[in-house]
Every structure is written in C-alpha cells, then in structure tokens.
Amino acid sequence: MSAQRWLTLGALAGIALAAAALLRGGSAAAPAPAGGDVVAWVDGQPIARESFARFAGAVARERGHLELDRDTQRMLLQRMIDEELLLEQGMALGLERREPSARRAIVSAVIEGITSDEDPADETRDKLEAFYAAHSADFARPGPVVVEAALVPVGPGQEADAHARAAEIARRARADEPFAPLAAALGRPLDPPLPAGPTPIDALAERVGSVVAQAVARLTPGATSDPVRAADGWWVVKLVSRDADLAPPLDQVLEAVRNAYRMQQHDARLEKRLVELRKRADVRIVDPDLAGK
Numbered sequence: 001m002s003a004q005r006w007l008t009l010g011a012l013a014g015i016a017l018a019a020a021a022l023l024r025g026g027s028a029a030a031p032a033p034a035g036g037d038v039v040a041w042v043d044g045q046p047i048a049r050e051s052f053a054r055f056a057g058a059v060a061r062e063r064g065h066l067e068l069d070r071d072t073q074r075m076l077l078q079r080m081i082d083e084e085l086l087l088e089q090g091m092a093l094g095l096e097r098r099e100p101s102a103r104r105a106i107v108s109a110v111i112e113g114i115t116s117d118e119d120p121a122d123e124t125r126d127k128l129e130a131f132y133a134a135h136s137a138d139f140a141r142p143g144p145v146v147v148e149a150a151l152v153p154v155g156p157g158q159e160a161d162a163h164a165r166a167a168e169i170a171r172r173a174r175a176d177e178p179f180a181p182l183a184a185a186l187g188r189p190l191d192p193p194l195p196a197g198p199t200p201i202d203a204l205a206e207r208v209g210s211v212v213a214q215a216v217a218r219l220t221p222g223a224t225s226d227p228v229r230a231a232d233g234w235w236v237v238k239l240v241s242r243d244a245d246l247a248p249p250l251d252q253v254l255e256a257v258r259n260a261y262r263m264q265q266h267d268a269r270l271e272k273r274l275v276e277l278r279k280r281a282d283v284r285i286v287d288p289d290l291a292g293k
Contacts, residue, residue: 039286045084055080059072073289074292086111123261128261131261137247139248140248141246143198143245143246146239147237148194148240149190149235149236151232152188153233163234179238187236188233211229222238
C-alpha cells in the first residue's frame with residue numbers, strides 16, 4: 001500500500017485514546033469532581049476537566065505541539081463523550097463504572113458487539129472490487145525510478161570528512177552541476193553500477209539498502225537528497241524520473257483489500273450506533289469554548 005498501512009482515523013481510534021487517558025486516572029475510590037472541575041456532563045455523569053486536560057496534553061505531545069487548537073480539542077472531548085455513551089450501554093454487565101479494568105472491559109465489549117456482527121456473505125467479489133476501485137491509490141505501488149547516486153565510504157576516523165564530501169555533492173548537484181562527475185570526484189565508483197533504466201523501488205532497495213531507497217521515495221523528480229547515512233557510508237541520490245504508481249491487480253492485494261473493507265464497515269457500524277446514542281443522551285458541555293457554535 002502506498003500509504004504503508006490502512007489507517008482508521010474515525011471513532012474507534014478516538015475512543016481508544018480517550019479510554020487510555022481516563023483509565024490512567026480512574027480508580028474504584030475516585031471521588032466525583034466538583035462542578036467547576038467538570039468539562040461536560042453525559043446523562044448525569046461528569047467528565048472531569050483534569051481528565052480532559054491530561055488526554056489533550058498527551059495527544060499534543062504525541063503530535064509535537066505545545067497545545068491543540070479549539071477544533072481538535074472539541075473533537076477529543078467528543079471522543080470522551082462517545083466513550084461514556086458506550087460505557088452506559090455496557091452497564092448491564094453489572095460492573096462498577098469507576099473501576100479501571102471493568103471500565104475497559106465494558107467499553108471493549110460494547111465496541112466488539114457493535115462492530116463484529118458482520119455477515120461474511122456481505123464481502124462479495126463485486127463489493128470488494130467496488131471498494132478497491134474507490135481506494136486503489138491506497139494500495140498502489142511506487143512506479144519504477146531512474147536515479148543517480150554517489151557513495152562516500154567512511155573509514156576509521158573519517159566520519160566528519162565523509163559527511164562533508166557528501167554534503168558538497170548534494171550542494172553542487174542542486175546548483176545544476178552534472179551529478180556523475182561529482183560522484184566520481186568526491187565519492188567512490190559504485191560496484192556494480194546502478195541500472196541505467198527505470199528500476200522498481202524494491203529492486204533499488206536490494207541494491208542500495210532500504211534507508212537510501214526510502215530517501216528516493218521522498219524525492220520529487222529532479223531533486224537531490226541530503227546525505228543519507230547507510231552501513232557502507234554516506235549516500236547522495238538524485239531522482240531523475242519516476243513512472244506513475246502502479247495499482248496491482250485485485251487478486252495480488254485481496255487480503256489487504258478485504259481487511260480494509262472490514263475496517264471501514266466496522267467504523268461505519270460504530271459511528272451509526274454512536275449517532276443513535278448521542279441523539280438519546282443528555283450531553284451538556286460546560287466549557288463554552290469547547291461547546292463550539
């Protein structure tokens with residue numbers, strides 16, 4: 001898959017994050033927060049401002065931010081509200097709301113019940129073909145590439161000098177100096193040399209290593225990479241051209257397509273149920289900034 005894996009950014013991922021944030025702070029004896037310490041109420045149950053701040057802070061750190069914008073904060077609060085709604089659905093199990101392992105078990109059981117009642121007959125060939133046609137870019141393989149490459153080997157005590165020579169190759173190549181003479185003057189001849197014609201990215205990785213191939217995959221045609229450290233030294237690569245990405249026949253990626261289709265169906269079932277729960281629930285967001293419009 002060109003995106004490396006199918007990522008679900010919908011309700012299930014949000015609920016899982018919210019559950020983790022709440023579970024870290026919950027305990028059997030945890031007192032209910034006072035009114036001013038509540039960010040929202042869900043059918044009379046509070047969502048503590050401290051729990052929400054801890055959750056938002058964890059997500060901000062994961063994303064490398066100091067803080068999150070209001071729209072993201074509102075989305076995260078909705079995830080916590082959704083978890084509470086799912087928890088209410090599972091209270092028939094007779095477990096205590098504030099006991100962490102019970103809370104996790106209840107929410108997980110409800111999500112599993114909502115998303116797992118699929119009918120295998122629903123995964124017909126026609127439906128998988130239609131799904132693949134709509135999402136073929138997610139399964140595409142990079143097209144063959146034509147590259148020029150220079151290798152500056154690193155001997156004992158030569159790390160800094162080798163990096164400096166590789167950086168010089170990159171700088172002068174970006175100034176439109178011919179790449180091959182630079183590679184010959186400042187690097188070591190490649191043995192064996194790279195193929196002259198278009199090369200599949202997997203075949204290139206076998207020749208130069210996965211780290212260097214990944215650097216090639218990030219380039220646009222005509223661009224030159226920064227020096228890339230590999231086991232045999234510093235590489236500099238220039239992407240001369242790249243063919244269009246290739247969508248393989250369905251049968252070659254059938255299991256990946258089937259798994260992605262199932263995940264989409266799971267998310268759709270969960271979101272449908274959450275919409276129903278939100279309509280029936282008494283949800284009051286206390287913080288006007290988080291309440292939105």
